[in-house]
Amino acid sequence: MSTLAIFGYGPGLGAGTAREFGRNGFRIAVIGRDPVAAAERAAVLRAEGIEAESFPADITEPAQLSAVIAQVEDKLGPIEVALHSAAAGMSIRSESTRAVDRAALELPLALKVYSSIQLSRELLPGMIARGSGALLFSSGASEANPQPYLANVGVALGAQRAYVRQLAAEVAGTGVYVGLLGIGALIENSAVQREVDAHPELIPDGLVLPRIGNAELGARYWRMVTERDAVEVEIGF
Template sequence: MTKTIAIFGFGPGLGMGTGRRFGRAGFRVAVIGRNPDKAHQHVEDLTAEGIEAAAFPADLTDEKQLRSAVDDITNKFGPIDVAMHGAAMDIGDRVPSTLDVDADNLRVPLEVKVYSPIWMTRAVAPAMLERGEGALLFSSGVSDRNPLPFLSNVGVALGAQRNYVRQLAIELQGTGVYVGLLNIGVLIGNSKAERIIDEHPEAIPAGLEIVRMSNDELGDHYWRMYTARDTVESDIGFPE
């Protein structure tokens, strides 16, 4: 039976790289993104490569829309075998100083990297646990363990997400449902962030070295995590 991967927060970077890698292995790809036009374009791009895909537009910071997307995917493709949460914040959502962090500017990071991953898990995990198989994949960055004041509010949210994922992995041991977190310390090829930084290099602190990696390479990392299932976390591009 053909398996399905649902990619929440599908973009031209991490989402496309992951969708392409799993699609080459025979997975159907459910594209979940906030912008309907972009979601349908991603589907067209995948279809052009011979990958079965469909768009399910949804704002992932809205629990009702996320759950509705899960229902629509299940109705069209059947059970979700792999759910990957790859949604990211815009550069404009960051706060350049820890002293400036407050409840207001934590709202978006928490919605995107804590609440939304939890909603995804609660929407898809029960069916996976009932079947005794499945995978929950998450994406993170470096600012939770490598303090970067110019990403201060982001780091707070990523720290909370990491703790949630690690706890989830412990709780689901032995159930057949794998939990994996890819900590990404690189600028992702073809991503919106790469385009913004290339157009506005002043958006990052002077002297900060940016390591780049293609979206296909990151898709390969997720595939290895999914198939090997031997680690909860994998770090890519972290400073030595």
């Protein structure tokens, strides 16, 4: 049985992807900052007949990311597919593009760029040696469609996208797939969806956010891994 490790597992994207891959024979490593939440989410998957284990870690901390990769592979075997889906709530957003400074970029870069690079560097050697594997990443609307109230996040997503595109080109022919899913909608059941519904004032007046189910996202990631015909895929735009 192959292992899917979800780095930054949440009730939206993470849960939808875990269910899709679990139904297709994967065991799931649930990796999240909150040990209690991670354990509960793994238990939900097991109750649905999917083999799952929880591993608490803050993947923006390099030492914790290295440690949790080792823990997952020691317990569940080599990671065949890794999904980097770490995200943050609306509280980290910048007020405008002109308001972005170094401090405003620290957490977005740690979440979407630095941890993506470290994850790739640690998992790629084993995947290339085995001649198989997949590195999956998630992106959002604030890079593809400029949204000043999310400008700092958009900057980080732009850097992540450039890295993923270059990485995919370099590993072509090794048996390893690298893919980025750009999500242009609010994910149902996600923490951000609940935050926006509770505080609609967080969204600029007149902006209507489309919504998408997490099952649809999981199915799209499955197609990306099995078909391997595109590095960048967009959904919900």
